Amino acid sequence: xxxxxxxxxxxSSIRVKIDNSExxxxxxxxxxxxxxxxxKIDEQEWQSLTVYDPYKxxxxxxxxxxxxxxxxxxxxxxxxxxxSMEMEQPKNTLVKRFKVRDDWQTQSDKVGFSLDTSGxxxxxxxxxxxxxxxxxxxxxxxxxxxxxxxxxxxxxATSETENGWSAEFYLPWSQVAMPKDTDDRIINLFSFRxxxxxxxxxxxxxxxxxxxxxxxxxxxxxxxxxxxxxxxSVFPYASSSYDRIDSDPLTKAGxxxxxxxxTNAQITATLNPDFGAVEADNVVVNLSAxxxxxxxxxLFFQEGNEVFIATPRASDYVWGGRSKVTxxxxxxxxxxxxxxxxxxxVSFSKxxxxxxxxxxxxxxxxxxxIDKFRxxxxxxxxxxxxxxxxxxxxxxxxxxxxxxxxxxxxxxxxGDTRGLGFISTMVTKPETDSVVNAADFHYLxxxxxxxxxxxxxxxxxxxxxxxxxxxxxVVYSPKKGKRNQLKMSVFDEKMExxxxxxxxxxxxxxxxxNYTSINSNSTRFxxxxxxxxxxxxxxxxGHRISNAIGGSVNLxxxxxxxxxxxxxxxxxxxxxxxxxGNGTYKLRSRQRLRFEYKTNPSExxxxxxxxxxxxxxxxxxxxxxxxxxxxxxxxxxxxxxxLKYVDGSGGWLLHQQExxxxxxxxxxxxxxxxxxxxxxxxxxxxxxxxxxxxxxxxNKFYVIDADRYVLNxxxxxxxxxxxxxxxxxxxxxxxxxxxxxxxxxxxxVTKSGSNTAKYTAFNDLAEDTFDNPLSDEIILKVRxxxxx
Numbered sequence: 001x002x003x004x005x006x007x008x009x010x011x012s013s014i015r016v017k018i019d020n021s022e023x024x025x026x027x028x029x030x031x032x033x034x035x036x037x038x039x040k041i042d043e044q045e046w047q048s049l050t051v052y053d054p055y056k057x058x059x060x061x062x063x064x065x066x067x068x069x070x071x072x073x074x075x076x077x078x079x080x081x082x083x084s085m086e087m088e089q090p091k092n093t094l095v096k097r098f099k100v101r102d103d104w105q106t107q108s109d110k111v112g113f114s115l116d117t118s119g120x121x122x123x124x125x126x127x128x129x130x131x132x133x134x135x136x137x138x139x140x141x142x143x144x145x146x147x148x149x150x151x152x153x154x155x156x157a158t159s160e161t162e163n164g165w166s167a168e169f170y171l172p173w174s175q176v177a178m179p180k181d182t183d184d185r186i187i188n189l190f191s192f193r194x195x196x197x198x199x200x201x202x203x204x205x206x207x208x209x210x211x212x213x214x215x216x217x218x219x220x221x222x223x224x225x226x227x228x229x230x231x232x233s234v235f236p237y238a239s240s241s242y243d244r245i246d247s248d249p250l251t252k253a254g255x256x257x258x259x260x261x262x263t264n265a266q267i268t269a270t271l272n273p274d275f276g277a278v279e280a281d282n283v284v285v286n287l288s289a290x291x292x293x294x295x296x297x298x299l300f301f302q303e304g305n306e307v308f309i310a311t312p313r314a315s316d317y318v319w320g321g322r323s324k325v326t327x328x329x330x331x332x333x334x335x336x337x338x339x340x341x342x343x344x345x346v347s348f349s350k351x352x353x354x355x356x357x358x359x360x361x362x363x364x365x366x367x368x369x370i371d372k373f374r375x376x377x378x379x380x381x382x383x384x385x386x387x388x389x390x391x392x393x394x395x396x397x398x399x400x401x402x403x404x405x406x407x408x409x410x411x412x413x414x415g416d417t418r419g420l421g422f423i424s425t426m427v428t429k430p431e432t433d434s435v436v437n438a439a440d441f442h443y444l445x446x447x448x449x450x451x452x453x454x455x456x457x458x459x460x461x462x463x464x465x466x467x468x469x470x471x472x473x474v475v476y477s478p479k480k481g482k483r484n485q486l487k488m489s490v491f492d493e494k495m496e497x498x499x500x501x502x503x504x505x506x507x508x509x510x511x512x513x514n515y516t517s518i519n520s521n522s523t524r525f526x527x528x529x530x531x532x533x534x535x536x537x538x539x540x541x542g543h544r545i546s547n548a549i550g551g552s553v554n555l556x557x558x559x560x561x562x563x564x565x566x567x568x569x570x571x572x573x574x575x576x577x578x579x580x581g582n583g584t585y586k587l588r589s590r591q592r593l594r595f596e597y598k599t600n601p602s603e604x605x606x607x608x609x610x611x612x613x614x615x616x617x618x619x620x621x622x623x624x625x626x627x628x629x630x631x632x633x634x635x636x637x638x639x640x641x642x643l644k645y646v647d648g649s650g651g652w653l654l655h656q657q658e659x660x661x662x663x664x665x666x667x668x669x670x671x672x673x674x675x676x677x678x679x680x681x682x683x684x685x686x687x688x689x690x691x692x693x694x695x696x697x698x699n700k701f702y703v704i705d706a707d708r709y710v711l712n713x714x715x716x717x718x719x720x721x722x723x724x725x726x727x728x729x730x731x732x733x734x735x736x737x738x739x740x741x742x743x744x745x746x747x748x749v750t751k752s753g754s755n756t757a758k759y760t761a762f763n764d765l766a767e768d769t770f771d772n773p774l775s776d777e778i779i780l781k782v783r784x785x786x787x788x
Contacts, residue, residue, distance in 0.1 A: 117176050300365075687734075
């Protein structure tokens, strides 16, 4: 066996290499092996295996020897992969916490592994389990893009021992994709251990975040006669909901199908799906012209979606803002329908506009691999939607149809990674269709120092005609802990991908540079991270619409508390969107200072706070303060609370009508409360509450001077007050019982509301929103997996 070779000289350059001649030949056992997955490494089969313990500390990236021993064993049968770990650790330092599936944020003792089943760094899967049996899984794409979208039917358990704790895993081969191969198969392995009380991660191979490579440097293993038999699953479901506002019960039933004819292909389909609100979105109040991105939470669209993630900008690593660009945003499917035409004077209520979603008749998805090509096809069809207007008549909107085709070519024969991809989407709407075609490319040098990704996009819609655009991103990582990133974007005035994708704005030429430095060799601090960035952008009229310079420093102290400070400066720029087509105007320069402090998250009680000072658009400033705490009175009970207060001194600028703007004094409260109680690792009761309240009092009044690109202050143009209050609320009580892998029972009570009124006291605002919600439902849903 040969681990990753790491060499570091005085200028911190780093060379990482694996000798592929040192491939681990994995022991093969008979298919009827008698292993009980209970976390106890007590079966005879484990005792005769080679024990591996080459772990190094990779977070922080010191690459030092580990404090405790970790014994790792694994073997396989024709049907699946068995993996176990024994963790030496003093009992009084164990951090056992129950948490929801795929929760990477909560600190606890945790272990896991990743498998590159492609054999050459193209794609993989990760699996983890925390002490207490809370599971996590997902997919992995080059070089280190983790997603938690995929859920598989695998098995794992943990157990406390005299010297620490242990974990067992069993992964059926039928759950993962891999190329066709009847001879020896190369499957690359990565294993990790998180030690919460030290706030450290240990891994084998030793691949810290401060080096550019990851999946391409996994430990190669060799296996033979991995079973390639077909695998199928059927997921029938039944759900019952009751709308407490309309006193309207609804019962639905449907089925999901999964078929893997071979290890390199799979087909999934859903008929009459129920995408009920078993998990709520975060409450966001957005009064700007820029759309907010919400991540996908529906299992059908999450599972097997990795081939459709065309570039890093489309991945879960980018959560929104200008950098989020994706041709496929599946949240568009089954979203709010386009409102049908109505006679003059007839409209739809606020509740109808906000809560009506289009039902799906069905959807089908096929993904697979043929040699160096991977492909994906997605088809979905919405049902027609009936909407009742304020004249008590029903108006029908024809449902939309969606189609997506994806093809990706990847080649790693020469040591580097090169990829070319194509993705095409089509949306058929009641009046017209929209089509987007995009080509993407990818490159990673053999050393990992250079990485490049880009995409060229062509769009055609009825409203905007033909548009085009693209972006090019380069990452240069010459030394350990040093990272330079350059992003360039050009989207013309007619490029429109938001019928099925997401792009916050078009009509832009933008360039940005980011620099990151990580140092874990200081004796004064556990580790430090420095970040700096610059940005400049223009629209196609030549107006400077974005420019910024800023930076931050993040210090993790030796007691594991964190301190972070950041600054940003925005020079004068032009604003061309917030007037909603009524002109462009110039904004003054602004600054922001922020300070943040967090205590050690592995403690049973941890807290943090943030203070922010920022200049506003039109004179004045706003001050923000935020406080958060997390408390684990028991390992299976947690409480988390966040409170944020914003006070603005009169410079918050909002568009009113045509060329008129008003600046506001404002106050804003944001509260979030989460309670999680686990009966056991498979049964969870949770209460989530989010509320956002805003009070805004008019200050000054402006009108756009289109010739001079300025906002001129004027006397109040009308007698009615612009004062307003906003309240958005979401409350959800949820019980989830995982009967078996991929089989669940949900019982959910959810209430949400959005209220806009004249200037109102915060307590009255919250009470009115709770008493007069837009949605108030009780949902019971059962989903069970049958299959091979």
